[in-house]
Amino acid sequence: MAQVLLGKEVADVLTEELVERVAKLKAGGVEPSLAIVRLGNEADDLSYERGALNRAEKAGVKVKVFDLPRDLPQEDLEQVILEINQDDSLHGCLIFRPLPGQIDEEKIAALLAPAKDIDGFTDGSLVGVFKGEQTGFAPCTAEAAIAILKHYNVNLNGARAVVLGRSLVIGKPVAMMLLQENSTVTICHSRTKEIAKAAKDADVLIAAVGQAKMVTPEFCNPGQVIIDVGINVDEEGKLLGDVDYDAVEPLVKAITPVPRGVGSVTTSILMKHVVEAAERATD
Amino acid sequence: MAQVLLGKEVADVLTEELVERVAKLKAGGVEPSLAIVRLGNEADDLSYERGALNRAEKAGVKVKVFDLPRDLPQEDLEQVILEINQDDSLHGCLIFRPLPGQIDEEKIAALLAPAKDIDGFTDGSLVGVFKGEQTGFAPCTAEAAIAILKHYNVNLNGARAVVLGRSLVIGKPVAMMLLQENSTVTICHSRTKEIAKAAKDADVLIAAVGQAKMVTPEFCNPGQVIIDVGINVDEEGKLLGDVDYDAVEPLVKAITPVPRGVGSVTTSILMKHVVEAAERATD
Numbered sequence: 134m135a136q137v138l139l140g141k142e143v144a145d146v147l148t149e150e151l152v153e154r155v156a157k158l159k160a161g162g163v164e165p166s167l168a169i170v171r172l173g174n175e176a177d178d179l180s181y182e183r184g185a186l187n188r189a190e191k192a193g194v195k196v197k198v199f200d201l202p203r204d205l206p207q208e209d210l211e212q213v214i215l216e217i218n219q220d221d222s223l224h225g226c227l228i229f230r231p232l233p234g235q236i237d238e239e240k241i242a243a244l245l246a247p248a249k250d251i252d253g254f255t256d257g258s259l260v261g262v263f264k265g266e267q268t269g270f271a272p273c274t275a276e277a278a279i280a281i282l283k284h285y286n287v288n289l290n291g292a293r294a295v296v297l298g299r300s301l302v303i304g305k306p307v308a309m310m311l312l313q314e315n316s317t318v319t320i321c322h323s324r325t326k327e328i329a330k331a332a333k334d335a336d337v338l339i340a341a342v343g344q345a346k347m348v349t350p351e352f353c354n355p356g357q358v359i360i361d362v363g364i365n366v367d368e369e370g371k372l373l374g375d376v377d378y379d380a381v382e383p384l385v386k387a388i389t390p391v392p393r394g395v396g397s398v399t400t401s402i403l404m405k406h407v408v409e410a411a412e413r414a415t416d
Numbered sequence: 417m418a419q420v421l422l423g424k425e426v427a428d429v430l431t432e433e434l435v436e437r438v439a440k441l442k443a444g445g446v447e448p449s450l451a452i453v454r455l456g457n458e459a460d461d462l463s464y465e466r467g468a469l470n471r472a473e474k475a476g477v478k479v480k481v482f483d484l485p486r487d488l489p490q491e492d493l494e495q496v497i498l499e500i501n502q503d504d505s506l507h508g509c510l511i512f513r514p515l516p517g518q519i520d521e522e523k524i525a526a527l528l529a530p531a532k533d534i535d536g537f538t539d540g541s542l543v544g545v546f547k548g549e550q551t552g553f554a555p556c557t558a559e560a561a562i563a564i565l566k567h568y569n570v571n572l573n574g575a576r577a578v579v580l581g582r583s584l585v586i587g588k589p590v591a592m593m594l595l596q597e598n599s600t601v602t603i604c605h606s607r608t609k610e611i612a613k614a615a616k617d618a619d620v621l622i623a624a625v626g627q628a629k630m631v632t633p634e635f636c637n638p639g640q641v642i643i644d645v646g647i648n649v650d651e652e653g654k655l656l657g658d659v660d661y662d663a664v665e666p667l668v669k670a671i672t673p674v675p676r677g678v679g680s681v682t683t684s685i686l687m688k689h690v691v692e693a694a695e696r697a698t699d
Contacts, residue, residue, distance in 0.1 A: 256539070256540070256543040256547075257539070259543050259546055259547065260539040260542050260543040260546065262546075263542055263543065263545075263546040263584075263588065263592075264539075264542065264584060290607060291607045291608065291609045293609075293614075299595055301546075301547060305546065305592075305595075308603075309546075309588075312582055312588075312603055312605075315605070315607040317602065317603070317604050317605070317607075317608040317609070317614060318602065318603050319600065319601065319602040319603075320591075320595055320600070320601050320602075321600050322595075322598070322600070324573060324574045324598040324600075325574065325600040326574045326576075326600070331576075331600060
């Protein structure tokens, strides 16, 4: 029986710390505020937004939602971003992605003020992750994975870490962050041969491929800690991770469930970034 | 007996291609030009500069050397960089690093025009490497390692690649470039446990730790291709790679020597970047 690494415990500790920092900011006349930019009413976006609003309330962070039509033209979205950049009362900006087809995502990323990019969207944030510097902000989900490992005192120093997935949102950033923690990092992906064999010796396994139940017992060893970043929906609408949880859980040392794992921590990291951005802006 | 992957052959093919591109540029009235910024007369810098001047002549690239005192104040170096940025007749700029202690290297990197950064020094270039996009220019040595592998038709697609070293100049960029080629990439470093064991299964092994003869037979297998990026000098002034060449060479499939390996290709990549920068500037 594995230790189940619940996200709630991590999120609660993170939020507790934030409450104090928010109080300090407010005492100085600053109300940390997040702009959420949403185009249309995609179910995933709305679900994440609900979680963010809930977490923001707990942390004492103000949220302004820009609820925009899905078919918004590029120029109008650019106008909104410029408005947010110029508004000193907004410290961070989350833009739901992927953006619809008419939007040039790279152009929007180039427009957003790096100081307000609290989800690793801009080049300024990404290069900080690559260099291992605390300049911008890492993508929240990648940082949530690391936060869980740290909260549960998983040793990363010298650990063999295997990352399944090489996206810019999770795979690559989480690999760089593990490297920063002195793990030996292997990045696997769709073209990896014998992927189960590559994963089998991992002390820490990060699953971020977006493929339900792809991590099976052949990927695992009894000392392994698994962080399941996958969020997949099956035919019956049930949420599934990238790990075949029922088959794998009895065989490893620790594992995050889906739901109630990484997803529960992401919005706390988002709030942490907003508070940090507000602190940096008032320094 | 391993195949010896000589750099000269790669450099010559690269230069041949450049000669044609340079002719085209010159026909259009553009003479591709490189600014080299050197502070003082460090032996390594002078040796690299000689190689660069030689390669530039072969390729038809003009070089302007800014030969500055080692104790140059920060402001004066900033002035030189601004001058280079503004000079349309200079397409690329190589600044020898590490810069002496009085210089704030990050500040200089932030100042250099990304379009002229032909050696992966600026954030603009590094984020391109991280994202796997051809926006800036990768560090020349990292790209030289990949160029050798490609020239000798080493299969990278699905290959197990192990990178020893995690520097921003070689380890991290070469890892990202191998990932871009669909290799499964493991990054090892000073904190890696059982590093020889981690390297042993590699199809492609990149040694970039800066420690003479650290790669020994326990790191190797008969199908392995080794790229030795190390340049170390022993007590007698002899150049040594990171690989214990005499011990390892009989045991692997292919290997680059030191000298006459990666180092022979780096200046060709530098010239390729200058030509590319000139082409981009005139597009």
